[in-house]
Amino acid sequence: MSDPKVLLLPGWQNSGDAHWQSRWEALYGDQRVEQHDWMRPLRGDWIARLEEVLLEQTAPVILVAHSLGCMLTAAWAAHSRNTQKVQAAFLVAPGDPEREELQGALKSWTPIVTHKLPFPSLLLGSHDDPYCSFERARHFADAWGAEFIDYGARGHINADSGLADWPEGRALLQRLVQTSAPQ
Template identity: 40%
Template sequence: MKTADCDILILPGLAGSEEDHWQARWASRLPTARIVVQDDWHAPEPEAWRRRIAEAVAAARRPVILIAHSLGVVAAVEAAPDFPPDVVRGALLVALPDVEEAPDLPDSVRAFAPLPRDPLPFPSLLVASRTDPHCAYARAEDFAYAWGAQIVDAGDSGHINVASGHGPWPEGLMRLAGFLKTL
């Protein structure tokens, strides 16, 4: 599959994706990509976030590829049962926050717990860092296996955001291109 053949829905996490974040850069660079905008990026409400993602998937006119970061991963996985069948063809899931066990997450993020453990109905990659302050690698790996996702070890990459040095994140774009070729 090529990016021109699908609708790419970009799902940011808490506080959205600032201008230098790789998701914002990809949204401006990939012609079929758009950010699914939430009503409140700073005080997320689980049901509203899931509904907004499900509505965006249902409105798509081509096969959908999800690109989610952080809390966007959680919302996407929780919304998956509400997607129309066979519309989402794959998902790149990056930097899952452990909404159940990470000690430093705000209550508004913890409200998304518990994390689903059902297999996802589409192929997916979960990119996880061994130094993500919001999720131990072993927990990310456990969720990837439960979801039927391929785990991608990002090594010492923090939360894979601007603060960890991942502005344009060309390695992620190459990983996306390789993933699309398998679909």
């Protein structure tokens, strides 16, 4: 059995150079799923792109999603016939496209998919995330069947949170990889 491939799923507007996802891409060789339009994200387009990249993989996959990438994971899993290719999902600071200030830009992302994910998952929520309340993050974890971690007051758990290479996040990811590995 080969080691799993880490696919990075950034959120709306992508992850900049200082974001932990970009740093992990450079440090560990994780693969970013490049979307066709980061500024005007359409759920159907993003699902199709994730499916395309997933079908290219020969090893099991670990999805590492941030913000809208978490919503992508749930939406893709509800429609794909290839969910068996995913070993687990690491979901960080889900964005909430149903928030009033986000609805205009993210209309294709509602209603939010709340089906249980068909693979193990871990979701980190922050008490002061400007894009998703702590209660909503916990609700998404419950709906998706994800283990929930209260990550304190860390904003959107992004570059502005001062995480740099985020070794603590990588350790949580490694724990998820180990506990979800086929026996």
